[in-house]
Amino acid sequence: MEKPFILAAHGDRLVLASLRTELERLYSNVFKVVGATDVHGVLDLLDHLRSPVAMIIGDATTIGEVRSHIGLEASKVVIVAPYSDVATVHQRLTELDAHEVVVSPWSGDSLHDGVDDLLNDWLALHTAGESLVMIGHRWARDAHELRDFLGRNHVPFRWVDLDHGDEGVRLLDGAGLSDAKLPVVLRAEGDALVAPNIDDLADALSMHHHPTRQYYDLVIVGGGPAGLAAAVYGASEGLSTLLVERDAVGGQAGTSSKIENYLGFPNGVSGAELAERALAQATRFGAEVLAPQEVTKLSLDGRYKVLDLADGRSVSGAALVVATGVTYREMHAESLRALTGAGVFYGAATTEALDAAGEDVIVVGSANSAGQGALYFAKFARSVTMIVKAADLRETMSAYLADQIEASPSISVRVQSRVVEAHGEDSLEAISIETKSKVVRLETRFLFVFIGAEPRNEWLGGLVAADDRGYLYTGRDAKNEGWPLSRDPMHLECSVPGVFAAGDVRHGSIRRVAGGVGEGSTAVQLVHRYLASVH
Numbered sequence: 001m002e003k004p005f006i007l008a009a010h011g012d013r014l015v016l017a018s019l020r021t022e023l024e025r026l027y028s029n030v031f032k033v034v035g036a037t038d039v040h041g042v043l044d045l046l047d048h049l050r051s052p053v054a055m056i057i058g059d060a061t062t063i064g065e066v067r068s069h070i071g072l073e074a075s076k077v078v079i080v081a082p083y084s085d086v087a088t089v090h091q092r093l094t095e096l097d098a099h100e101v102v103v104s105p106w107s108g109d110s111l112h113d114g115v116d117d118l119l120n121d122w123l124a125l126h127t128a129g130e131s132l133v134m135i136g137h138r139w140a141r142d143a144h145e146l147r148d149f150l151g152r153n154h155v156p157f158r159w160v161d162l163d164h165g166d167e168g169v170r171l172l173d174g175a176g177l178s179d180a181k182l183p184v185v186l187r188a189e190g191d192a193l194v195a196p197n198i199d200d201l202a203d204a205l206s207m208h209h210h211p212t213r214q215y216y217d218l219v220i221v222g223g224g225p226a227g228l229a230a231a232v233y234g235a236s237e238g239l240s241t242l243l244v245e246r247d248a249v250g251g252q253a254g255t256s257s258k259i260e261n262y263l264g265f266p267n268g269v270s271g272a273e274l275a276e277r278a279l280a281q282a283t284r285f286g287a288e289v290l291a292p293q294e295v296t297k298l299s300l301d302g303r304y305k306v307l308d309l310a311d312g313r314s315v316s317g318a319a320l321v322v323a324t325g326v327t328y329r330e331m332h333a334e335s336l337r338a339l340t341g342a343g344v345f346y347g348a349a350t351t352e353a354l355d356a357a358g359e360d361v362i363v364v365g366s367a368n369s370a371g372q373g374a375l376y377f378a379k380f381a382r383s384v385t386m387i388v389k390a391a392d393l394r395e396t397m398s399a400y401l402a403d404q405i406e407a408s409p410s411i412s413v414r415v416q417s418r419v420v421e422a423h424g425e426d427s428l429e430a431i432s433i434e435t436k437s438k439v440v441r442l443e444t445r446f447l448f449v450f451i452g453a454e455p456r457n458e459w460l461g462g463l464v465a466a467d468d469r470g471y472l473y474t475g476r477d478a479k480n481e482g483w484p485l486s487r488d489p490m491h492l493e494c495s496v497p498g499v500f501a502a503g504d505v506r507h508g509s510i511r512r513v514a515g516g517v518g519e520g521s522t523a524v525q526l527v528h529r530y531l532a533s534v535h
């Protein structure tokens, strides 16, 4: 395959020439650098390039014009701006959907520093994509689950839709699997997985790791922002640290297309990128991360917290941080349940979301996550309709998101409405909503549901006190819930000494990324105090 491209687009020929020279000097061994001075030149190049564009870098005007013609969702976007314009460009970064600003003229390593991480991120996600090809029907629920799993774990793969073109049939014939149960996953090694479940796939890709020890100072259950923060702080402060995540690190935040209110990212950061960076940081400090691996049971053995894992093994920790967050609440109508994965999706379902390009998309919910979802889909869907129970979006959504939604021409909001039924045989064709006492049918093939979430802590077996919705009590709230010691529980400590809760799973948490990160890191300080008290 040809090298992927870096496309430089700048209206000033001299700047363009020096940009190309510098990028070629830095990256010509991996990328091919091409350039154009205006939007027509860029569109012309894009028509002819046969390899993907990893990055488009140029002045704000040209990039803005390119953006208004095409999506470039898969490329990293960097704006080059003179120092005097940097503040203005920063304000426009969301609108331009750009990742970084580099000041021109650049000096020393400033260009390299601005683009290097982005190019590495792109490579990590896009290279080796051909080593895994999944073939199946677009609306099949099991294929959806596998695609979602691979996408959330950043495993590059190519999806071939049997209902589109003849490539899928050819690939299956070639592998001697014309009549095989679907989906089929073909690997570069030459073998195939027929209708695998997530465990089979994770095994085949060697994603199932096993703990290297039996005992750890600290075991963390859940790899969302809270668990990842606890892992970074625990490992960096010398504790032997194990993090167990049942699905994909990043948790709910990992499914967010853009987190705009997390400190230090003025232009927002995608949840996937934040999770990837946090994971790299945690493992660099020596934390062990088992993902995917589910904790199925907690038992107490003296001071040790013993955790059973889904693969039949168990590990023990002197201290435990529970950071299991919350799980999407499902809609209960039977017709919706039957079409889950076949047009009805929970959360942003980022692997499917791109299939919704040019479609009429429905988003259910009115919290910030629904608002972010709607704005994300609005970039490529023909229209987005939000179904909202409340009378006003602002009752439940942050003002900055409600403002953006109101300003978006392709998003409409149906207030005081709820979904009552889904229609479709094999896949979603339409929904019925009840709106101000009338039932209305809306044609759609994509329904994304963001109706809130709740903790799922059956694995704790009732050993740790929780409120009636399952959120874990900590600190003062835990004191009256069977706390056994004469000292008071520390403020993130649960009703069992040495068990801490951090993030969304905690009774009274603020349900924000920053809150989870703060609590995860604070919990580690309390773990130190706890360990000192028992040794």
Ligand SMILES: Cc1cc2nc3c(=O)[nH]c(=O)nc-3n(C[C@H](O)[C@H](O)[C@H](O)COP(=O)(O)OP(=O)(O)OC[C@H]3O[C@@H](n4cnc5c(N)ncnc54)[C@H](O)[C@@H]3O)c2cc1C
Residues within 6 Å of the ligand: 221, 222, 223, 224, 225, 226, 227, 244, 245, 246, 247, 248, 249, 250, 251, 252, 253, 254, 255, 256, 257, 258, 259, 260, 261, 262, 293, 294, 295, 296, 323, 324, 325, 326, 327, 347, 348, 368, 369, 370, 372, 456, 459, 502, 503, 504, 505, 510, 511, 512, 513, 514, 516
């Ligand atoms: C779409 C969306 C957009 C959002 N946008 C923003 C935003 O812009 N700004 C903001 O501040 N907040 C945002 N939030 C909220 C934010 O993501 C959450 O507050 C945050 O992720 C909570 O982190 P957490 O670590 O407590 O839990 P979670 O993120 O829920 O992570 C918990 C993890 O625990 C794992 N787990 C659960 N049970 C087990 C088990 N038994 N064994 C092993 N692992 C287990 C789960 O798989 C999950 O990965 C958004 C949420 C969503 C859904």
